[in-house]
Amino acid sequence: MNDAADPGWVAPAVRSEFPGLGLASLEVEGPSGRSPGPVQDRLRELSNRFHGGHAIHLRQRPIPWAYRVFFRQIGLDPDRDRTPVEQLAYDRIKSGGFKSRNHLDDALTIAIVETGVAIRAFDAEKLEGLLGIRDSGPGESLEGRPGELPQGTLVIADERRPVGMLFGATAEGRGVHPATTRIILAATRVKGVPEIAVEEALWMAAAVMGVGRPVRG
Amino acid sequence: MPELLERHDTARLEALLEGDERLARVELRRQIARLELELGEFFESSFPGRGISFSVPATGGPRLLGIAELERIRDTLAERIADVRGLLEDRGYVETRNRELIERMIAEPERFKWVRVSNEDIGERGCRHWHSRPRYGIVGMLMGWWRVKVSSGCPL
Numbered sequence: 001m002n003d004a005a006d007p008g009w010v011a012p013a014v015r016s017e018f019p020g021l022g023l024a025s026l027e028v029e030g031p032s033g034r035s036p037g038p039v040q041d042r043l044r045e046l047s048n049r050f051h052g053g054h055a056i057h058l059r060q061r062p063i064p065w066a067y068r069v070f071f072r073q074i075g076l077d078p079d080r081d082r083t084p085v086e087q088l089a090y091d092r093i094k095s096g097g098f099k100s101r102n103h104l105d106d107a108l109t110i111a112i113v114e115t116g117v118a119i120r121a122f123d124a125e126k127l128e129g130l131l132g133i134r135d136s137g138p139g140e141s142l143e144g145r146p147g148e149l150p151q152g153t154l155v156i157a158d159e160r161r162p163v164g165m166l167f168g169a170t171a172e173g174r175g176v177h178p179a180t181t182r183i184i185l186a187a188t189r190v191k192g193v194p195e196i197a198v199e200e201a202l203w204m205a206a207a208v209m210g211v212g213r214p215v216r217g
Numbered sequence: 218m219p220e221l222l223e224r225h226d227t228a229r230l231e232a233l234l235e236g237d238e239r240l241a242r243v244e245l246r247r248q249i250a251r252l253e254l255e256l257g258e259f260f261e262s263s264f265p266g267r268g269i270s271f272s273v274p275a276t277g278g279p280r281l282l283g284i285a286e287l288e289r290i291r292d293t294l295a296e297r298i299a300d301v302r303g304l305l306e307d308r309g310y311v312e313t314r315n316r317e318l319i320e321r322m323i324a325e326p327e328r329f330k331w332v333r334v335s336n337e338d339i340g341e342r343g344c345r346h347w348h349s350r351p352r353y354g355i356v357g358m359l360m361g362w363w364r365v366k367v368s369s370g371c372p373l
Binding site: 056079080152 | 280
């Protein structure tokens with residue numbers, strides 16, 4: 001794991017429109033297999049703490065509200081394309097608990113539910129340079145997706161190409177798979193989300209990813 | 218030279234307009250944020266809000282939206298809030314009337330034979346209901362012995 005989160009970058013045209021927008025990332029070790037027992041226990045404990053009442057109050061809490069607002073401002077409907085924390089709340093209510101899927105997904109679930117911050121993961125070995133947020137240029141596309149991206153689509157990109165839509169699909173081959181050995185956790189910050197919450201979310205996910213792994217001296 | 222001046226003025230005008238448009242977008246985003254908060258308050262206070270739609274369709278994204286698109290989202294949010302507020306006011310009126318009905322039922326049960334009011338009718342959760350029914354079944358019905366039975370608890 002790196003000692004500090006990378007601050008990422010935001011293209012000037014996008015930054016001038018959304019002053020609070022940012023992307024912070026942190027590298028952790030893969031691969032992501034089955035979650036160890038303590039992580040599964042933590043997920044169960046989180047399920048017991050998170051009830052329907054929490055889900056109803058979510059949109060009144062500052063961080064989930066900030067993401068809902070940002071979704072509206074970039075043309076997404078947060079009731080259809082749910083924000084990450086609202087999607088997890090919806091799944092929790094529907095399935096009766098936060099289901100354990102794998103070590104990485106469980107770490108992201110814990111960090112997102114605890115902090116409300118939107119985090120996702122990429123395969124570090126498939127990225128070139130720092131991650132950032134920009135609008136797509138003419139003729140650009142997202143790997144694995146048919147057709148070109150409409151110009152001006154907001155994407156998460158490395159220094160070479162888009163690697164995912166902002167709050168949307170990940171480009172083919174850039175996501176984490178069972179053989180991934182180095183993972184980049186990327187947290188998107190929007191206006192109204194404190195920087196400290198973003199840091200907390202990243203470190204929480206990284207700490208959960210570290211559970212059950214040998215400590216290197 | 219006049220051509221150069223003209224070009225310079227046009228560029229300046231465009232920059233000013235662009236600056237104004239950016240400010241307009243900032244203001245529209247601020248309004249959207251405020252309206253989203255208001256809609257969220259209605260959502261929470263009216264939960265489960267049966268029959269109330271909180272949906273505000275999107276324009277499609279994620280992308281930088283122009284003034285017209287932001288205006289459309291702002292206006293749709295404002296319309297939705299007005300709709301929800303109207304529905305909640307109507308519902309509040311009906312619920313108040315139902316509470317008054319319960320009071321009158323309790324005071325004069327024989328005037329409200331077989332009338333039943335549930336928790337949902339007064340805007341509360343749970344399965345409790347007030348039911349005007351005769352004491353001792355058919356005997357009470359023939360004798361005019363009416364009372365309001367309060368049933369609580371949901372069936373298992």
